[in-house]
Amino acid sequence: MTVFVDLYTDADTFLHRLDPRVKIVAVVLLSLLALIIGNLVHLLVLLAFVLLLLALGRATLSKTVFALKFVFRIMVMIVVLWPIFDPSGTPVLAELGPVKITEPAIWKGVAMAVRVCCLATVWYILMFTTSQRDLVRGLVKLGLRFDFGLALAIALRFIPTFGVTVESITDAQRARGLELDKGAPLRRSKNYVAVLVPTIVSALRTADMLSLALQSRAYGARPDRTYLRDLKMRWTDALALAVVVTIFAIPAIAKYLLDASL
Amino acid sequence: MRALEFNDVSFTYKGSGSKALEGVSFAVNKGEFITLLGRNGSGKSTICLMSNGLIPHALPGALEGAVRIFGQEVRERSVAEFSKSVGIVFQEPESQLFCMSVEEEVAFGPENLAVPREEIGDRVEWALELVGMKGFNDRSPFSLSGGEKQRVAIAAALSMRPEMLVLDEPAYALDPVGRFELYSVLKELKQKHGMTVVLAERDPEEAVAFSDRLLLLEDGKIAGVGATRNVLRDPQKLSSLGIAPPQLSELAALLNSRLPGESFSFLSVEEAERTLSEDFFAQGRARRA
Numbered sequence: 001m002t003v004f005v006d007l008y009t010d011a012d013t014f015l016h017r018l019d020p021r022v023k024i025v026a027v028v029l030l031s032l033l034a035l036i037i038g039n040l041v042h043l044l045v046l047l048a049f050v051l052l053l054l055a056l057g058r059a060t061l062s063k064t065v066f067a068l069k070f071v072f073r074i075m076v077m078i079v080v081l082w083p084i085f086d087p088s089g090t091p092v093l094a095e096l097g098p099v100k101i102t103e104p105a106i107w108k109g110v111a112m113a114v115r116v117c118c119l120a121t122v123w124y125i126l127m128f129t130t131s132q133r134d135l136v137r138g139l140v141k142l143g144l145r146f147d148f149g150l151a152l153a154i155a156l157r158f159i160p161t162f163g164v165t166v167e168s169i170t171d172a173q174r175a176r177g178l179e180l181d182k183g184a185p186l187r188r189s190k191n192y193v194a195v196l197v198p199t200i201v202s203a204l205r206t207a208d209m210l211s212l213a214l215q216s217r218a219y220g221a222r223p224d225r226t227y228l229r230d231l232k233m234r235w236t237d238a239l240a241l242a243v244v245v246t247i248f249a250i251p252a253i254a255k256y257l258l259d260a261s262l
Numbered sequence: 263m264r265a266l267e268f269n270d271v272s273f274t275y276k277g278s279g280s281k282a283l284e285g286v287s288f289a290v291n292k293g294e295f296i297t298l299l300g301r302n303g304s305g306k307s308t309i310c311l312m313s314n315g316l317i318p319h320a321l322p323g324a325l326e327g328a329v330r331i332f333g334q335e336v337r338e339r340s341v342a343e344f345s346k347s348v349g350i351v352f353q354e355p356e357s358q359l360f361c362m363s364v365e366e367e368v369a370f371g372p373e374n375l376a377v378p379r380e381e382i383g384d385r386v387e388w389a390l391e392l393v394g395m396k397g398f399n400d401r402s403p404f405s406l407s408g409g410e411k412q413r414v415a416i417a418a419a420l421s422m423r424p425e426m427l428v429l430d431e432p433a434y435a436l437d438p439v440g441r442f443e444l445y446s447v448l449k450e451l452k453q454k455h456g457m458t459v460v461l462a463e464r465d466p467e468e469a470v471a472f473s474d475r476l477l478l479l480e481d482g483k484i485a486g487v488g489a490t491r492n493v494l495r496d497p498q499k500l501s502s503l504g505i506a507p508p509q510l511s512e513l514a515a516l517l518n519s520r521l522p523g524e525s526f527s528f529l530s531v532e533e534a535e536r537t538l539s540e541d542f543f544a545q546g547r548a549r550r551a
Contacts, residue, residue: 133362154360160404161356209357212311215320216350217418218374221342228369228382 007067007127015057015129019237020138026240027126029248034118036255040111047114049247050121057129064124071120075113082109132156141231147220154210162203169198263333265426265458266290266313271327273308273317282308282323283482290460292425295452297469297490298462300479301504306462307353308482310430313460314348315341332425346375349419349427353434355411359403364395364414367403371422382421389417392455393447409440413447426458427451433463441468448472467508470494471530478503491527510534 010016015023030050037043054064082105089104130138136156140149170180173194180191266289273283283305290296298306311317318325319341329336332347352358361367368389372382390396393413403411412432419427429448433441445468451457452472463469466476476493478486480503486493494500497507497515513534514526528534 131362133366136362153362157360157362157402157404206354206357209352209354210360212316212320213352213358213360215316215341216314216345217371218342218345218422219370221345221374222376224376226373226376226379226382228365228373228379228386230379 006132007063007124008131009060009063009128010131011058011129013057013129014236015053015125017236018129018240019231019233020130020134021142021231022233022237022241022244023126023130024135024138024142026244027122029244030122031119033248033251034115034122037251038111040107040114042251043111043114043118047118047121050118050125053125054121057125059125059128063128067124067128068120071116075116078113078116079109082106082112137229137231146225158206161206162199165202166195166199169202170195263292264289264330265292265294265332266460267328267330268309268312269328269330271312271325271329273312273323273325275321275323278323281482286327286482286484288477288484288487290426290458292458293456294474295457295459295461295472296475296477297466297473298460298477298479299464299466299500299503299505300462300485301464303481304479304503305482306479307430309479310350310428310460310462312336313426313428314350315339315344316350342374345371345422345424347425349416349422349424351412351415351419351427351429351432353431355408355415355435356404358415359411359418362402363399364390364401364403364406365399367414368417368421371418375422385421385423386417389421390414392420392450393417394443407440408436409443412436412440412444416444416447426460428460430462431464432461433465445469464504465506466500467506470508470511478505490529494529495527 030046034043034046037046083101084099086105086108087100087102089102092100092102093106094101126135132153136149136153139152140146144152174180178191178194180188180195182188183191268286268288271283271286272281274281286305286309298309300306308317311321312329313331315331315336317323318337325337331339331344334344336344359367361370365386368386369382372385377385386399387396390398393416395410395413395417398406398410398414403414406414415432416427416429433444436444448459448461448469449472452459461469461473466473470476470490473490475488476486476490477484478493478500485503486499494508494511495515497511500507500511510528510531514528517526518524526534526537528537
């Protein structure tokens with residue numbers, strides 16, 4: 001499947017076994033933390049912790065690089081561009097017309113890149129240690145409405161299906177002489193209409209069928225729906241949650257007190 | 263009480279100029295396996311969709327006459343209520359499985375009906391075992407073959423413990439292996455579980471071996487109905503309705519036309535083999551001896 005790669009990697013690690021609700025809460029808290037702290041050293045400590053988690057989840061290097069390739073590019077861009085557009089602070093290291101490169105701006109750029117890296121890695125950890133099924137289950141248990149959760153699950157479930165549809169429509173149109181990669185950009189995008197229209201028609205037809213199938217299986221029959229699989233918090237889940245809350249709370253409170261005293 | 267009763271039923275889909283069904287009357291008894299035969303547009307799907315209330319509740323149109331499902335008038339109950347007594351399987355394997363695992367798929371119906379958790383677990387295992395998909399619980403429906411998908415769709419309907427199963431051309435998108443797997447399950451449902459089944463098909467080859475009755479449809483009207491064996495005595499009629507007659511009934515008709523006095527009728531290869539070796543060839547050998 002070339003169109004979509006599910007980041008989830010099946011393994012039996014502490015992070016994989018963790019209750020998805022705990023993982024979702026932890027990821028949100030760690031993300032907030034990355035946004036709250038601005039100090040480069042503190043951010044590097046957070047990054048080290050996140051990378052430790054990455055190792056705990058036994059992430060493979062190739063998949064990690066694949067998933068975060070885009071983020072690395074953005075990090076490089078931030079480090080390069082930040083000092084150019086931020087002329088604040090001293091000492092000034094170089095000056096070229098209106099552009100002023102200052103030392104604090106360089107460090108700010110690096111800090112910002114580390115922050116982006118923290119954010120991306122934290123979410124990547126969630127995605128590669130939690131199956132889509134558990135993710136949706138966790139969100140619903142955290143209070144997401146069941147029908148929204150179902151819509152999300154259906155969307156995720158049908159991504160590969162539509163990948164196959166797009167592929168076969170593309171092949172069919174190519175077999176009829178459609179040249180998708182030739183010509184000027186405008187012409188090329190016009191050619192894609194021949195793929196887009198049948199894909200949309202097929203998607204609408206699938207949606208119609210889905211609604212019939214859902215109704216036939218008593219969807220929405222009772223408000224007190226039961227669940228075959230339930231999530232259970234174990235003491236390890238509670239412990240992990242406590243650790244994450246502590247890690248979040250200490251810097252957050254310190255920052256709040258600091259801001260208040262200023 | 264009948265499982266399903268159509269009384270002079272006509273139906274026109276909203277926005278369509280012509281009638282999809284016209285003056286259709288028939289009934290299905292409990293425990294009966296009835297196969298609806300007809301070409302595209304003959305009204306098979308319309309009958310299937312009416313059998314659990316999707317017509318007129320989800321697909322509106324002008325409905326005349328009376329449709330009763332286990333004694334309940336179709337207009338007076340919702341699809342969700344009918345879903346407790348009628349399970350339905352559609353043509354397209356891909357678009358009727360919407361969960362991220364086989365287990366969730368089969369559990370979806372009973373979960374919606376608020377069945378207690380332990381019982382859902384039992385039902386899931388029972389249904390998957392019945393369709394020969396035990397152990398596939400954690401697989402994604404996307405990763406299954408066509409035949410496996412349709413068997414999961416059957417399990418998903420069976421887990422709601424319906425009294426009647428309706429299948430709308432379930433073998434439509436299947437390869438020969440998938441067809442074989444599907445029909446093995448339908449045969450078992452009929453022979454071991456006595457399930458009431460309404461099956462729509464264009465190719466009756468496998469289904470005739472265990473269908474109690476055949477209902478022939480053409481342009482929304484009933485073109486013939488009767489016990490499987492009786493209907494198959496006239497393979498030409500099937501051909502004229504755009505239905506490929508089973509090879510065995512063509513063989514029987516050919517033998518009957520060449521051999522005056524014989525009236526063969528075969529519903530399965532085993533039956534043909536038995537009849538021909540015991541009666542026919544034995545007589546021939548006796549005559550030659």
